[in-house]
Amino acid sequence: xxxxxxxxxxxxxxxxxxxxxxxxxxxxxxxxxxxxxxxxxxxxxxxxxxxxxxxxxxxxxxxxxxxxxxxxxxxxxxxxxxxxxxxxxxxxxxxxxxxxxxxxxxxxxxxxxxxxxxxxxxxxxxxxxxxxxxxxxxxxxxxxxxxxxxxxxxxxxxxxxxxxxxxxxxxxxxxxxxxxxxxxxxxxxxxxxxxxxxxxxxxxxxxxxxxxxxxxxxxxxxxxxxxxxxxxxxxxxxxxxxxxxxxxxxxxx
Amino acid sequence: xxxxxxxxxxxxxxxxxxxxxxxxxxxxxxxxxxxxxxxxxxxxxxxxxxxxxxxxxxxxxxxxxxxxxxxxxxxxxxxxxxxxxxxxxxxxxxxxxxxxxxxxxxxxxxxxxxxxxxxxxxxxxxxxxxxxxxxxxxxxxxxxxxxxxxxxxxxxxxxxxxxxxxxxxxxxxxxxxxxxxxxxxxxxxxxxxxxxxxxxxxxxxxxxxxxxxxxxxxxxxxxxxxxxxxxxxxxxxxxxxxxxxxxxxxxxxxxxxxxxxxxxxxxxxxxxxxxxxxxxxxxxxxxxxxxxxxxxxxxxxxxxxxxxxxxxxxxxxxxx
Numbered sequence: 001x002x003x004x005x006x007x008x009x010x011x012x013x014x015x016x017x018x019x020x021x022x023x024x025x026x027x028x029x030x031x032x033x034x035x036x037x038x039x040x041x042x043x044x045x046x047x048x049x050x051x052x053x054x055x056x057x058x059x060x061x062x063x064x065x066x067x068x069x070x071x072x073x074x075x076x077x078x079x080x081x082x083x084x085x086x087x088x089x090x091x092x093x094x095x096x097x098x099x100x101x102x103x104x105x106x107x108x109x110x111x112x113x114x115x116x117x118x119x120x121x122x123x124x125x126x127x128x129x130x131x132x133x134x135x136x137x138x139x140x141x142x143x144x145x146x147x148x149x150x151x152x153x154x155x156x157x158x159x160x161x162x163x164x165x166x167x168x169x170x171x172x173x174x175x176x177x178x179x180x181x182x183x184x185x186x187x188x189x190x191x192x193x194x195x196x197x198x199x200x201x202x203x204x205x206x207x208x209x210x211x212x213x214x215x216x217x218x219x220x221x222x223x224x225x226x227x228x229x230x231x232x233x234x235x236x237x238x239x240x241x242x243x244x245x246x247x248x249x250x251x252x253x
Numbered sequence: 254x255x256x257x258x259x260x261x262x263x264x265x266x267x268x269x270x271x272x273x274x275x276x277x278x279x280x281x282x283x284x285x286x287x288x289x290x291x292x293x294x295x296x297x298x299x300x301x302x303x304x305x306x307x308x309x310x311x312x313x314x315x316x317x318x319x320x321x322x323x324x325x326x327x328x329x330x331x332x333x334x335x336x337x338x339x340x341x342x343x344x345x346x347x348x349x350x351x352x353x354x355x356x357x358x359x360x361x362x363x364x365x366x367x368x369x370x371x372x373x374x375x376x377x378x379x380x381x382x383x384x385x386x387x388x389x390x391x392x393x394x395x396x397x398x399x400x401x402x403x404x405x406x407x408x409x410x411x412x413x414x415x416x417x418x419x420x421x422x423x424x425x426x427x428x429x430x431x432x433x434x435x436x437x438x439x440x441x442x443x444x445x446x447x448x449x450x451x452x453x454x455x456x457x458x459x460x461x462x463x464x465x466x467x468x469x470x471x472x473x474x475x476x477x478x479x480x481x482x483x484x485x486x487x488x489x490x491x492x493x494x495x496x497x498x499x500x501x502x503x504x505x506x507x508x509x510x511x512x513x514x515x516x517x518x519x520x521x522x523x524x525x526x527x528x529x530x531x532x533x534x535x536x537x538x539x540x541x542x543x544x545x546x547x548x549x550x551x552x553x554x555x556x557x558x559x560x561x562x563x564x565x566x567x568x569x570x571x572x573x
Contacts, residue, residue, distance in 0.1 A: 047467070050471055052467055052470055052471065072470065072473050072474065072475050073473035074473075075473065076471065076472050076473030077473070079471075080471070081467075081471040083465075083467060083468060083471070086464065086465065086468070087332060087464065087465035087468070088463075088464050088465075089332040089333065089334065089463060089464075090328075090329075090332075090334070090463050090513060090518040091513065091517065091518055092464075092517075092518050093517070096460075096517075096518070096519070097464075100460065100461055100464070100472060101472070103457065103461060103472045103473055103474070104472055104473040106457070108454060109454075111521070156472070
């Protein structure tokens with residue numbers, strides 16, 4: 001089933017063209033990575049797909065309806081976003097910060113139920129954070145805070161997860177563990193993430209979208225798109241490829 | 254202490270402050286006098302309580318509650334612990350309006366209206382200036398407020414230096430907050446209650462907004478609507494409170510933070526608790542302002558600072 005469909009999408013930010021005439025259809029069960037240089041507009045694309053900013057022209061269709069037809073609350077049940085930075089300015093416990101993921105499911109007079117707390121605690125357990133649930137998030141390390149945000153997304157449990165560099169601040173153990181859990185939870189849904197680590201993307205994603213920085217793009221199955229030639233065009237440096245068994249590694253020459 | 258205990262303590266404190274405000278003054282009333290005044294309508298205590306002290310305590314509670322709630326809303330919306338009506342220059346605008354009216358020798362009602370107008374003008378200036386390219390960041394808004402406040406301060410100093418000595422005394426009282434020349438009127442109680450209810454309805458949204466507007470929007474909050482409603486209501490609260498009681502600083506900053514340190518950051522608890530604590534603090538401060546140097550009355554703003562600074566510092570540096 002098609003989860004996210006972009007038709008003739010034009011996005012610009014300032015004077016940078018992120019994409020021109022972007023046509024891409026993303027289905028349930030796929031996981032997409034968007035690759036591009038710094039400032040190529042990966043974050044802008046994610047914000048646009050989440051309905052947080054307007055595209056210049058074109059249509060975004062979520063499941064079977066145009067994005068602007070959704071109410072904010074219903075949209076939050078369909079799409080979850082992991083932002084690159086968090087801006088918590090007041091003290092808040094790890095559990096409270098995870099429980100906000102239930103907000104899209106509560107009406108204006110409801111409080112979080114026991115069941116919501118169970119869901120939040122389960123997500124924290126998956127992220128290995130349950131022992132820290134009463135800690136103030138400002139006392140956590142950067143990686144722990146990142147995992148709290150991911151636990152919040154798991155608690156929100158949307159049909160489409162848009163992740164802006166999910167691996168930021170994570171050590172390699174947690175990079176692998178976190179992506180495995182995300183992949184597991186969203187296996188019949190849609191994962192869409194921006195990343196800089198080509199090899200990790202290669203390992204976890206089925207499809208890729210390359211933003212070349214001038215509005216042009218390349219997209220398709222990852223094995224067709226993430227190639228030495230395309231990566232050299234994308235990053236503007238020489239890339240070497242190393243294969244062993246069924247693992248392929250790309251690295252700067 | 255859990256949240257239920259804290260709520261009970263707060264309510265008890267609030268009740269005590271009312272009793273204290275009623276019993277203290279030129280004639281000290283005992284608890285017996287207070288109780289019998291409910292049945293004996295002809296006695297002096299009855300007049301003293303129901304025509305003087307209770308209305309004044311009520312006014313103090315309302316103004317304190319309004320300023321504290323306005324501070325709480327602004328801090329959450331701007332995601333900045335320093336935001337309050339004072340910092341944003343709203344008090345400065347109100348003060349300039351009031352001082353101008355005092356200098357022109359206008360009456361109480363006109364002073365009040367002039368203060369209200371000054372507050373609204375200041376709010377509109379802040380928003381109009383900070384609003385560009387259809388979006389504004391909270392830091393920009395805060396900085397605009399701070400700069401405007403400095404401008405208002407210059408106007409205030411100008412008015413103070415060019416007025417006669419007699420007027421300056423009244424002006425100083427107004428600048429430090431003074432509850433003695435105003436009466437409680439019928440519309441102020443429903444105003445505070447309805448804004449409290451509105452804030453309470455949006456308090457889960459506020460919890461999310463204080464974590465960033467994008468985050469809140471991604472979790473289903475209609476950020477533009479919430480921001481518009483809550484900024485307007487908090488501006489209205491500030492303008493009303495300041496025009497009634499003069500520019501009492503500190504309550505809007507102190508009450509919300511004291512509560513955050515004790516009960517956490519959930520606005521569903523903070524909204525009602527802040528109103529009660531803000532009101533209680535101002536009643537206590539006003540009672541002391543009337544009595545410590547009686548028959549001289551001190552501006553209440555001096556007492557809010559004397560009470561507030563040590564309590565605040567204690568809460569900030571206590572061992573968890």
